Amino acid sequence: MTGPNVALPGPQSNKLFARARAVFPDGTTRATVERDPIPRYILKGDGAYLIDVDGQRFLDLNNNFTTLIHGHGFRPALDAVARLLRDGTCFSNPTAHEIGLAELLVDRIPAIEQIRFVNTGTEAVMFAIKAARAFTGRPSIAKIEGAYHGSYDWAEADQGGTPSTWGSPDAPVAVPAYAGTPASVADEVVILRFNDADGARRRITAAADRLACILLDPMPSRGGLIPPDPDFIAAVVETARSYGILVVCDEVLNLRQSFRGASARYGIEPDLIAAGKIIGGGFPIGAIGGSRRVMSVFDGSAGRAKVAQGGTFSANPISMVAGRVSMEAMTEAAFARLEEMGNRLRTALAAAISRHQAPYVISGAASLFRIHPKHTLPRDYREAYPSTDEAGALKAISRFFRSEGIVLHADTSASLSTAMSDADIDKIEDVFERFLATAPASRGGLLRACEDQD
Incomplete structure (x- = not known):
């Protein structure tokens, strides 16, 4: 996916990564750190949002791999x-x-x-x-x-x-x-x-x-x-x-x-x-x-x-x-609110897929969700494993979300936090709707669009 603002890591992230490569194998200290094309360095967290060292602000759907159930700075x-x-x-x-x-x-x-x-x-x-x-x-x-x-x-x-x-x-x-x-x-x-x-x-x-x-x-x-x-x-x-x-x-x-x-x-x-x-x-x-x-x-x-x-x-x-x-x-009421937000979001994403007749399905429960580039819901790891074209679709979704100010992991698995508001859920729904409306019709097209950026 291309556009005038793809929210790529900025000059400060580039400077920090240049320093990191001298002292860390591959420039990072965790195998799970994403690089597209380099890691994004974070300055601070603010509730449901992240601010990187270049001042860019993102709604965080990663929450340090589901850890931060209250978001940042609780x-x-x-x-x-x-x-x-x-x-x-x-x-x-x-x-x-x-x-x-x-x-x-x-x-x-x-x-x-x-x-x-x-x-x-x-x-x-x-x-x-x-x-x-x-x-x-x-x-x-x-x-x-x-x-x-x-x-x-x-x-x-x-x-x-x-x-x-x-x-x-x-x-x-x-x-x-x-x-x-x-x-x-x-x-x-x-x-x-x-x-x-x-x-x-x-x-x-x-x-x-x-x-x-x-x-x-x-x-x-x-x-x-x-x-x-x-x-x-x-x-x-x-x-x-x-x-x-x-x-x-x-x-x-x-x-x-x-x-x-x-x-x-x-x-x-x-x-x-x-x-x-x-x-x-x-x-x-x-x-x-x-x-x-x-x-x-x-x-x-x-x-x-x-x-x-x-x-x-x-x-x-x-x-x-x-x-x-x-x-x-995290009272029973707090869990119930997260569950309600999760149910609402998964239902809205599925409805958008149906409207666009797009080859995707949604999985997850409670405050967790994941987007699969499949026609039917997988039943296990083998069925969920993405083909080359499907991997391209996942990368395209992640990049589109990033360009719209949302951090979504490359495999499109995500978690909600109590810091999120109804407006944040609306934003996620809207961005996915616009992704489906603007994405190339074929997964091969999605893959080629991603390759153009690499």
Whole structure:
């Protein structure tokens, strides 16, 4: 898509990137940083908006990958942290602040009876897997094809599969995430296709004697934010229970789906939950929670615990206080308002697609949505995976939104925040409507339009 203002990164971003390339491999410190053609450097956040170092202002649909449920600069959390800073930022001893956030989460989330804090979602998933291994005495895990669970070797197997690597539909392959991964990692991961109930039963049963847990994201983001089929959820949980396999729900992202989380929303009763993102109030955090019976593997009161979980910054008071204040503000009414905005927006986007008879569909739930360049809603990662032309369409949408002052991730997955207004939702609807009205008729045309800018 072309136009007089494509909101490209400006001269200050270019200067900063030139400096960054001298000190960072590829000029960035996160693989998820987008560059089109270079990264955009941010000066500050303001509620639902971002301001970059060149003074350009954007409605933020990324929210640091769904973390900022209140948007940027949430005043109650900032004020609480400001009061705390003079007292110290981290200690080797515990503080009352960690108990406060823990009590909130235990009271709110049905599956969590006890909890431990870490610093990232990756750590939360890693320790959940370790806990499952220690509790069952088994080494292997099962996970959903294409689902993202952070950077632990076993959890990241097959999170980036492609048509050339993912294997047959009946026997998905656990592709290692990076060169040099021990071959044994792939041998210890069983891949399940999302929403394939029969396949899940068959593959779990075949590996039951070695499976410690099934790592289940109720609505995988990289899998397309596709709704879970109740029959699939039932097949996974019932089969796991029959063989003594633990169910671990990764809600690092999807805890934002309801007041009590995604597991409760979809009727899942997991043994463990990995949480993060919104529970930190904009600061680094992760958590592992579950039943007292399973969480006992972290109990070191009578000697060395079965799973020794430390972390220099785990349960630091800054994250604990910011998280507690932010989660206290996420009342049932606040979640209901986000859900209403999400429902309204997804309905409006679908209506625009219908009016223009365009080859797109919308997925998502609660405050999450994603645009797919497909004629029908995908059911799993393979169906959601974009062809070359479809990838061009996604890039065109992201660029068009950027030219209209909206940050939309390159895969068009997005999240809403409580800082957004009805006018912001109207703006998103209007921009998508105008994209459909002005986009080239074919996906090939969209791809060529994007290539003209590269």
